[in-house]
Amino acid sequence: MKSLRIIGVGNSAAADDGAGPAVIEELRKHPLPDGVDAESVGADALAVIEYLEEDADVIIVDAVRMAQRPGKVLTFPAEDAKVKIKADTFSLHGIGLAHAFELAKRLKLPAMVTIVGIEPETVEPGQPMSQAVTDAIPQAAEAVLGLVKSRKDQSATPLETQEKPMAKKVLIVDDDPDIVEAEKMILESEGYEVDSAPDGESGLAKAREIKPDLIILDVMMATMDQGFQVAYKLRQSDELKNIPIMMTTSIGQVTNFKFDPEKDADFLPVDVFIEKPIKPATLIANVEKLLGA
Numbered sequence: 001m002k003s004l005r006i007i008g009v010g011n012s013a014a015a016d017d018g019a020g021p022a023v024i025e026e027l028r029k030h031p032l033p034d035g036v037d038a039e040s041v042g043a044d045a046l047a048v049i050e051y052l053e054e055d056a057d058v059i060i061v062d063a064v065r066m067a068q069r070p071g072k073v074l075t076f077p078a079e080d081a082k083v084k085i086k087a088d089t090f091s092l093h094g095i096g097l098a099h100a101f102e103l104a105k106r107l108k109l110p111a112m113v114t115i116v117g118i119e120p121e122t123v124e125p126g127q128p129m130s131q132a133v134t135d136a137i138p139q140a141a142e143a144v145l146g147l148v149k150s151r152k153d154q155s156a157t158p159l160e161t162q163e164k165p166m167a168k169k170v171l172i173v174d175d176d177p178d179i180v181e182a183e184k185m186i187l188e189s190e191g192y193e194v195d196s197a198p199d200g201e202s203g204l205a206k207a208r209e210i211k212p213d214l215i216i217l218d219v220m221m222a223t224m225d226q227g228f229q230v231a232y233k234l235r236q237s238d239e240l241k242n243i244p245i246m247m248t249t250s251i252g253q254v255t256n257f258k259f260d261p262e263k264d265a266d267f268l269p270v271d272v273f274i275e276k277p278i279k280p281a282t283l284i285a286n287v288e289k290l291l292g293a
Contacts (some may be wrong), residue, residue, distance in 0.1 A: 006038035006144060009062040015127040016070075016120030017043065019063040019137065022129065023116070026141040036148055058113045059144055063120040063133070066189070067182055069281045070121030071132035073140045074189055075147070077114055116143050168291055171212035172196040173203030173230065174248070175221040179276070183216065186280045187287065200230040207240055214290055217270070219249035228268060235269045244290040245270040248278060 006027065008020035021040040032038060066074060118140050121130035170192045174180050177198075184194045195210055197203035199221045207215060215234065219227035227247060234240045247270040272286050 003035040003037070003056040004059065004148065005056050006032075006036065006059045006061065006148075008038070008040040009043070009060060010040070011043040011125075014043075014125045015122045016063050016118070016130050016133040017123045018129055019118040019120065019133050019140070020061045022134075022137045023061045023118075023140045023144065026137050027144060030141075030145060033148065059116060059147055060113060061116045061140060061144060062118070063123070064115070064117035066117055066119050067186060067280050068119040068189065069132075069284075070119055070130060071136035072119040072189075073136055073143055074117050074119075075114065075143050076117075114147060116140055116147075167191050167193065168213040169193045169195065169210060170214045170216060170287065171203065171207055171210065172216045173198075173200065173206075173221075173227070174216070174218040175199055176218070179218075183278075183283060186283055190284055190287075192287070200226040203230055204233060207234065207243070208237075211239070212243060214244050214246065214287060216246045216248060216287075219247060231268065231270050244272075246272045246274065246286055246290060248274050248276055250276040 006024065008022075008024035010017045010020035010022075012018035012021045024038050024040045027038045066072065068074070118133055118136050121132050170187055172180050172183055172194065174183075174196070175198050180196045180198075184196065187194050195206060195212070197206040201222075203215075203217070217227050217230060219225065221227060223229075227249065231245055231247065234243065234245060247268070271290055274282065274286065
């Protein structure tokens with residue numbers, strides 16, 4: 001079986017940037033199997049490359065910007081780094097982990113790499129670690145130990161991850177690709193299967209095709225009120241009328257319109273109306289509420 005290197009990346013003197021080293025210290029409280037080593041490498045993500053040169057599996061633990069709530073722990077393969085988050089904001093260090101992994105790929109280094117990321121709240125130098133991240137350190141350590149435990153025998157090549165199984169389907173209907181990408185990433189990290197459409201007509205067609213469990217619907221797309229028209233059509237369709245609708249928009253900033261789900265249900269038949277920009281925690285909480293999670 002390949003050996004396994006667990007590497008904590010980060011600066012312990014810069015608040016939540018010390019999450020990686022803190023997890024390594026937490027792991028020292030647990031006996032690790034033979035062939036498994038854990039150590040910190042400081043704040044230079046590029047230093048990780050020397051560990052990728054070895055014929056070993058690697059787990060990287062770091063504070064990473066993932067547009068999640070502070071303290072959120074995610075586990076994913078290194079090749080998904082640019083999918084999970086934008087490369088230029090992926091790491092808090094001078095050179096991001098995503099860039100380091102891309103360089104390692106070009107150099108054809110052999111290591112199989114899994115990332116355990118912790119969403120930071122603050123990285124102010126000289127400040128203590130936030131409570132949210134402090135509370136997440138044991139959880140991140142458990143995620144690492146879970147990966148260690150789940151390693152397959154020598155005939156298996158990839159290191160198993162702890163990705164949540166895809167479950168309920170969410171359809172995002174929005175003409176802003178950046179918003180769609182951000183919402184998709186957040187929801188997929190919570191285990192949802194996400195599809196999208198860029199306007200009302202294609203959104204209706206996609207809804208009929210995939211029968212989503214929830215629709216996140218923008219208002220202003222091809223027209224100022226296209227989202228309203230789509231909501232009406234959804235409620236008039238026998239096959240789609242029971243799908244919960246979360247309407248998201250910045251129309252209130254333009255028209256001062258304030259929607260009350262109880263008073264305006266007949267006028268606008270949606271279940272939740274949320275003003276943009278939407279915080280990740282607010283998005284997740286409303287999705288869970290509508291889906292009964």
